[in-house]
Amino acid sequence: MTTALTVAAKPGAGADLLRIVRINEEIKKVVGVAFKINIMALNAIFLAKRAGTAALGFGVLSNELRVFSQDLRTCMTSLTALIHGCVNEVSVVLQDIRYTRLLRAAATLAPDSAAASVLRQREQANEAHAQQLASLRRQLKRALEDAFQMVELGGVLAKSAKIEAAYGQSFAGSLAQVSGEFDGIVEEIRTSLESLRRSAFFTGR
Amino acid sequence: MKTTKTIFQEGSHKWVAIVRDPQRPNYLIDTNEYLVTHGDQGILLDPGGAEVFPAVFSALSAEFDPSALTAIFASHQDPDICSSLALWLEFNPQMRCYISWLWSSFIPHFGGTAETFVPIPDEGMDISLAGLPLQALPAHYLHSSGNFNLYDKVAKILFSGDVGAALLPAGQDGLFVEDFDKHIRHAEGFHRRWMGSNEAKRRWCERVSQLDIDLLCPQHGAIYRGADVQRFINWFDGLQVGIVKA
Numbered sequence: 001m002t003t004a005l006t007v008a009a010k011p012g013a014g015a016d017l018l019r020i021v022r023i024n025e026e027i028k029k030v031v032g033v034a035f036k037i038n039i040m041a042l043n044a045i046f047l048a049k050r051a052g053t054a055a056l057g058f059g060v061l062s063n064e065l066r067v068f069s070q071d072l073r074t075c076m077t078s079l080t081a082l083i084h085g086c087v088n089e090v091s092v093v094l095q096d097i098r099y100t101r102l103l104r105a106a107a108t109l110a111p112d113s114a115a116a117s118v119l120r121q122r123e124q125a126n127e128a129h130a131q132q133l134a135s136l137r138r139q140l141k142r143a144l145e146d147a148f149q150m151v152e153l154g155g156v157l158a159k160s161a162k163i164e165a166a167y168g169q170s171f172a173g174s175l176a177q178v179s180g181e182f183d184g185i186v187e188e189i190r191t192s193l194e195s196l197r198r199s200a201f202f203t204g205r
Numbered sequence: 206m207k208t209t210k211t212i213f214q215e216g217s218h219k220w221v222a223i224v225r226d227p228q229r230p231n232y233l234i235d236t237n238e239y240l241v242t243h244g245d246q247g248i249l250l251d252p253g254g255a256e257v258f259p260a261v262f263s264a265l266s267a268e269f270d271p272s273a274l275t276a277i278f279a280s281h282q283d284p285d286i287c288s289s290l291a292l293w294l295e296f297n298p299q300m301r302c303y304i305s306w307l308w309s310s311f312i313p314h315f316g317g318t319a320e321t322f323v324p325i326p327d328e329g330m331d332i333s334l335a336g337l338p339l340q341a342l343p344a345h346y347l348h349s350s351g352n353f354n355l356y357d358k359v360a361k362i363l364f365s366g367d368v369g370a371a372l373l374p375a376g377q378d379g380l381f382v383e384d385f386d387k388h389i390r391h392a393e394g395f396h397r398r399w400m401g402s403n404e405a406k407r408r409w410c411e412r413v414s415q416l417d418i419d420l421l422c423p424q425h426g427a428i429y430r431g432a433d434v435q436r437f438i439n440w441f442d443g444l445q446v447g448i449v450k451a
Contacts, residue, residue, distance in 0.1 A: 098255070099292060099295075102255060102256075102258045102259055102289075103259075105259035106258060106259040106263055108259075109260065109263030110262060110263035113263070114271055115266070118296055121295070
């Protein structure tokens, strides 16, 4: 059980706030990139249409990439909401720590006063906040894993599109360029998500 | 832990000064808090900053049940006045906080809900403490633009907030002013800089000169009593304020 004693003793709440702010910044970057992917997927679809029968396979993949980019945006929206929840809860825990420290000092100085019972109430509230934060942390970790799996799939699609581009005859050069850019962007997102998974906010290190 | 000194008592009607904390870190300005009790109710005047809460709370608890505090009177909005508000509310969430209307939407940043705050109009108001009449008297621009003193005509005590405050050197921390001329040197710089308006100061001096005051209790420094009260008012009346050497 996490009591006010353990919450107050944790030096990590301030560091957690910093970590969660960094995660938020990284996710904002990924959201921006995900938006770019959506536009790129549209361009790929138009290009495949122009290429006609020479790019049938590429056309199928570009449609899949478009679906992927939309799913990625939805995923990023829910990640952003979770991050905001975490920032709020870490801030509440920081406030708990300060109030608990001051109430504990009051209870020590006035052991026969009402401070002890108010401190107990505060500890119960702290416990609820700590559990809420732990729950949000787990949800965020799961959401990041889901996003990572999705991006792995996006990587496979982009690589397949690169292969299909080779069969694009006179459009092969343009298709290769589009699929190559796609692959680069997906790789960028994957690197970002990989670093987020390693954040001390999740690992506790 | 701070010390409590009863400076007035008549039955359950009591004024308790909560002063001087030897453990206070010297980067925090020293503050005086005052508890007024009557019947089974209590009002805490300028309860102090969050960091001095343990010291104030423990001293107050020795005298009075903190959950029976019905109100807080905040002379103005500064952090050393009432940044401890949220902690006091943990003991009695029904507690009211009297504060200038000017600050009634600023102070909730320290804690409380819409029901907590009783905005004091510019002209002041009467506050009843279990039937004891207290008066919130205007002291605007001394130093805050929405600033009040609290007068108890029964006890003949004026809580004057920052007016009369002195930044006392270590070792000169008696509760009462003993040598006015020596003491006032520690008040002069504070008043010249913190008090912003000579006109507001003149009006305050006129207003409080008409009151019957035995004790003038500031939020910092020592308490003026007897003839030193009028001596302070005269001194303040003659002082040019709102001055900075820059």
